[in-house]
Amino acid sequence: MGCPTETEFKTEHDIQKITTNIDENNVIKESRNKMSTDRLRYFGHLIGGLKSVLYSRFLAKTPRPFTFSHMVTNKCNCDCDFCFWKYHTNEEELTLPEIQKLYAQAKKEGFMNSILWGGEPLLRQDFTEIAKASHDNGMYTKMATNGWYLSENHEFGNYTDLAFVSIDAIGEKHDIIRGNRFGLYDRAINGIDFHKKHYPKMRIYICATVSTVNDAQSITDIAKLCKDMDILLYFTINKSNQDFAEWSGFDKLKQLERDENQLAELARHIKTLKHSGYPIRNSDYFLDYLIEKKNYYECHWPQAAMVFYSNGDLLKCYDRQPVSNLNVRKMSLGDIIKSEEFINIANQCKDCKLACVGNYALDCSGLWRFDWPAIKSIAQIAIT
Numbered sequence: 383m384g385c386p387t388e389t390e391f392k393t394e395h396d397i398q399k400i401t402t403n404i405d406e407n408n409v410i411k412e413s414r415n416k417m418s419t420d421r422l423r424y425f426g427h428l429i430g431g432l433k434s435v436l437y438s439r440f441l442a443k444t445p446r447p448f449t450f451s452h453m454v455t456n457k458c459n460c461d462c463d464f465c466f467w468k469y470h471t472n473e474e475e476l477t478l479p480e481i482q483k484l485y486a487q488a489k490k491e492g493f494m495n496s497i498l499w500g501g502e503p504l505l506r507q508d509f510t511e512i513a514k515a516s517h518d519n520g521m522y523t524k525m526a527t528n529g530w531y532l533s534e535n536h537e538f539g540n541y542t543d544l545a546f547v548s549i550d551a552i553g554e555k556h557d558i559i560r561g562n563r564f565g566l567y568d569r570a571i572n573g574i575d576f577h578k579k580h581y582p583k584m585r586i587y588i589c590a591t592v593s594t595v596n597d598a599q600s601i602t603d604i605a606k607l608c609k610d611m612d613i614l615l616y617f618t619i620n621k622s623n624q625d626f627a628e629w630s631g632f633d634k635l636k637q638l639e640r641d642e643n644q645l646a647e648l649a650r651h652i653k654t655l656k657h658s659g660y661p662i663r664n665s666d667y668f669l670d671y672l673i674e675k676k677n678y679y680e681c682h683w684p685q686a687a688m689v690f691y692s693n694g695d696l697l698k699c700y701d702r703q704p705v706s707n708l709n710v711r712k713m714s715l716g717d718i719i720k721s722e723e724f725i726n727i728a729n730q731c732k733d734c735k736l737a738c739v740g741n742y743a744l745d746c747s748g749l750w751r752f753d754w755p756a757i758k759s760i761a762q763i764a765i766t
Contacts, residue, residue, distance in 0.1 A: 461561025532573020539581030
């Protein structure tokens with residue numbers, strides 16, 4: 383699949399067509415993201431997270447992660463050049479009963495936050511039951527989707543607190559970037575509108591990947607789109623200092639990465655948009671890391687989060703390889719957390735020199751160290 387050039391598409395006309403926050407009388411509706419009683423559960427989640435951080439940081443004798451990340455399927459209907467996971471498929475996905483058992487174990491072990499992803503999770507016809515299992519076990523439930531099936535397999539909205547919908551550009555350009563030229567962008571936008579109407583309590587983010595296939599103008603276009611649609615925006619960065627040369631497709635991934643000077647310029651642009659009133663939810667702490675061209679931070683992500691592959695293997699963040707002997711089919715989640723191998727993985731990451739540009743990893747590590755710029759910038763996002 384070829385990537386479009388930065389000037390190949392005109393997008394302003396497409397953006398002007400999106401006015402979904404205006405009612406039939408051309409009156410601007412009240413923002414669905416304003417502070418309200420519906421968001422009390424969200425703040426309960428934040429307070430619970432703070433308690434979990436304090437316990438894990440100061441009281442637990444061994445790592446006690448509280449964020450549960452689960453790749454529910456590796457199957458996908460897109461073919462993104464910057465997708466790391468598409469080269470490593472595994473057909474032995476956990477069944478629904480196995481997932482329900484796992485999430486019950488997560489509740490027992492004190493997990494308070496989940497992220498369900500893929501692949502494309504909505505390819506699983508039982509995804510609503512998966513989301514319900516996360517919700518019913520007390521986890522603040524988030525999911526990530528390319529948006530193709532949002533209007534079809536939609537009842538997960540009853541059990542999902544937050545949905546990330548991937549959109550990297552406006553209109554046909556997005557379809558080309560994602561390797562799905564059958565109207566992916568339009569279906570995603572229609573799906574977002576559907577969920578805004580039928581599941582108003584679910585927060586919706588557009589998640590845009592920053593790579594060589596988009597530029598400052600396309601970033602601005604996406605920010606305008608989100609403001610017009612009254613939804614939120616989060617940028618992820620296609621960059622890692624890690625050397626995964628042994629992985630299939632690694633060279634293509636590296637070709638799509640911006641260098642540190644380009645990333646600094648784009649991060650500065652994103653920060654300017656954010657402070658101009660666009661609904662961008664990346665922290666200043668994260669953006670400043672890119673702007674200042676830093677290449678190292680003390681990582682504590684594995685102290686806070688566990689990531690499981692679709693077949694139940696625990697993943698190591700520093701090489702993306704599964705820990706095959708730590709599989710939820712072979713042992714309970716509690717036993718995995720107590721295992722010497724997991725403890726070593728979690729404890730060693732604070733000395734990791736790879737400094738991967740992972741939004742959550744960077745923000746989480748700053749909070750873990752009680753770094754005031756991290757606390758301040760993330761708190762500012764939480765109350766807006």
